[in-house]
Amino acid sequence: MKRTVRNIEYTATTEQLARFAKALGHPTRVAILQHLANMSCCFTGDLVEIFPLAQSTVSQHLKELKNAGLIQGEVEPPKVRYCINQKNWELAKRLFADFFD
Numbered sequence: 453m454k455r456t457v458r459n460i461e462y463t464a465t466t467e468q469l470a471r472f473a474k475a476l477g478h479p480t481r482v483a484i485l486q487h488l489a490n491m492s493c494c495f496t497g498d499l500v501e502i503f504p505l506a507q508s509t510v511s512q513h514l515k516e517l518k519n520a521g522l523i524q525g526e527v528e529p530p531k532v533r534y535c536i537n538q539k540n541w542e543l544a545k546r547l548f549a550d551f552f553d
Contacts, residue, residue: 475520
């Protein structure tokens with residue numbers, strides 16, 4: 453499916469690549485992804501201990517990554533456990549590889 457904005461056609465692939473790129477547009481989010489890629493999963497509190505940021509700031513970065521589909525969260529009251537969304541992680545790697553090829 454194509455979407456046209458100001459006479460420019462965007463494919464679903466182009467829009468998905470842009471969502472991934474936007475999510476990767478902040479160094480903290482890149483660092484969070486690198487950390488999660490080396491672990492099976494972790495809790496928000498674990499990330500707050502690693503990154504010198506307020507819990508609310510870490511949560512906002514996690515929200516952006518989740519909205520882009522790069523991570524997924526599972527509620528384990530009272531915590532949320534996050535891990536890489538493997539399907540979208542592979543898709544992102546393929547889309548970026550194709551883009552830079």
